[in-house]
Amino acid sequence: MIGTLNALVDLIEDNLDDDQPGQDIDLAAFARTRATTEYHLRRMFASLAGMPVSEYIRRRRMTRAAADLVSGAPDLLTVAVRHGYGSVEAFGRAFRAVHDTAPAQVRREGGPLRTQPTLRFRLSVEGRIPMDVTIIDRPALDLVGHAVEVPLIHEGVNPHIQAHIASLAPQEHLRLKELSNTDPAGILAVSDGPEPDAAEGTTLTYLHGVAVSEGTAVPDDLDVIALPAGSWAVFTSSGAFPETLQRLWAATATEWFPSNPWRLRPGPSIVRYLELTETHATCELWLPVERA
Template identity: 50%
Template sequence: MLDRLNQAMDHLEQRLDQPLDVAALARVACVSEHHFRRLFSALAGMPLTEYVRRRRLTVAAADVLAGRESLLDVAVRWGYGSNEAFARAFRVVHGVGPAEARRTGSVLRSQPRMSFRLVVEGSTSMDYRIVTKEAFRLAGVKARVPLVHEGMNPHIVAFLKSVDPETVRRIEALSDQEPRGVVNVSDDLAGDRAEGTELDYWHGVVTGAEVPEGLDSLSVEAGDWAVFRSSGPFPQALQHLWRDVFTQWFPSNPYEIRPGPEISQVRIAEGGDTADAELWIPVRRA
């Protein structure tokens, strides 16, 4: 897997001045486009589009400093339709505009070319199971919220506080299969998982029953799910579990993520400082 990812990075680097073709990168890596975006974001710590933007502006900076071409020619080569658009993007990455950088020889920032390698950090293993489920429904309430990578998400906290106890009881009564009880679900994530990216957050249950009026419902296709468990500080236990699944488990196992909701269940211990977390990720054989 890591070899194929590095081949995809070579493919990207050779075409850095061309429009980003994620489908072609996924073909080189022998995974789906959906999985490639998710895996890259988890391994690199940034969305693919952000990495490509930084790499392009790193290489473009060398053209700016060389002074052999007009700034407009440099801008057009690297995908910008005007000096103004190029200058805005250049300033975000380098802290100065291209004209100033050319004139004064300013200190610029570089985004190194990225590659992936296996680092052996110990003998800790990850416990998981593969569960095949028939089609089911999610039933509950949902809200559109921004993604927060570390710590409590205040938008989710506010949403959960707004759900009245009677609605929670109606939702809980519909649970009739694994994972049993109320679950938290992330779905319809826009973009590349950058901080602030919007997603649908569900507070609901997994059910085969008809969903009564007044509750939100989502039909989920049949398929395989990789199920992981972790215990530790709350909310870090779940956030770190998600990170480890993508940075450790997927590169080491013949599976890829398939489209579908990501389901989590957290049982907070008395006192609220620690929790047991379970994460259900939709997968298929790579």
């Protein structure tokens, strides 16, 4: 996977060097040539780079555009078209989003600029996060409970999820526990995101619920996420909450997936809490996977 990510970076640079650098890169086609999937590629890139691949491309494009402006490009429209924008206005918005200044000012004064260096991925397996991992095959099942749309937050407790859980009556938690009839057992925290490399702040679906076998009768007032049969990588971790869980999530991308013959497949992530206090948690992180 590390070699694939570096090949993608090279492809992005080649695209920026083309006569028409604004053309989109076919990530799905590239992933197929590297015997992986676009979904897994996007997830791994975002986890390791700290940004979606689309954001990296935008930053690199605007870094190149800034160099053109500083070196004395004849006019803004020429630079805009060269970097894939049909108007000075659209180019200006993208430029300001990266550099926090207008292209005309950079052309006059040479800055200030926020450049994005070319990324280079390297594998460093440090074993900082002890990971107890089990691969489990599960039949089709349903996740049922109470769903809400919340913003994605990478670090710290998500207050929107906290408020959602707090709004549920105590008897509702008991009703959900009684419905649970298959693994992963018990109350679950389910995150179902719209994109594999969603940026922080992107809306995702959070479901507070349980797993039931396919065909189980579900009350009409509950939300349902249907899951097909497939394999799951189950990571077990224990430590300070929520830091340990968030570090474990990052370690799956930096340490486990690059050195194991599995890749992520589309589907939600599931957290099953075995023990939980305000400051400590023992939990399982369930990620949908398939053979690489």
